[in-house]
């Protein structure tokens with residue numbers, strides 16, 4: 001059987017970032033291919049959010065190269081933001097508006113054509129269609145998180161970045177999010193998500209990347225990996241620095 005490898009949608013090469021005199025990233029290399037979910041791991045302050053912000057163009061690196069779907073940031077600049085959906089710690093939603101109203105607002109920002117049909121399909125995908133007319137302030141944490149993902153995928157970006165999307169979710173909400181991430185990944189996207197939960201990283205992602213001392217020190221496919229094995233690898237890799 002001849003198979004072609006799926007294209008790399010996120011490519012980060014030799015990335016450096018410092019805040020003031022403090023180096024945070026010191027030569028990060030990372031690739032995520034189409035259809036792949038990669039979990040980014042690391043202790044508090046390791047630089048996971050910083051890396052996601054750099055990839056989404058919200059901050060600039062000192063050195064290094066970021067390409068999305070083969071196009072480098074340097075060449076395309078702001079245009080590349082259209083390739084990206086980002087769910088950060090703050091959900092960036094209007095509490096007094098309903099899910100539907102929020103998505104209509106963001107659809108105007110993205111200048112989406114035929115927004116009504118797209119909004120319906122997104123609300124169904126994130127399982128909020130029955131609650132679409134309720135104000136966001138009445139939603140549970142899991143619903144808010146799913147709507148934040150809906151906002152991030154509204155313009156159908158090939159790259160989805162999720163910063164600790166599982167924080168504060170109960171088991172049912174986490175299971176729904178897992179299912180949603182799988183569906184979104186299967187739809188030809190590249191997904192990079194950060195998490196502190198190693199069992200979830202193994203369960204949700206195709207591979208894990210561990211950030212220690214400003215570098216990726218471990219990259220491991222999850223296909224034959226257990227949570228316990230990852231915990232050992234994590235501890236060993238963290239000790240070596």
Ligand code: ATP
Nearest residue numbers: 019020022024042043044045046047048049050051
């Ligand atoms: P956590 O798991 O706690 O969310 P993280 O791995 O996402 O942590 P970052 O938030 O990227 O880590 O922070 C990495 C380092 O950079 C930390 O020491 C943090 O204090 C510092 N830092 C992040 N943003 C800024 C900023 N805007 N100005 C100054 N320092 C910053």
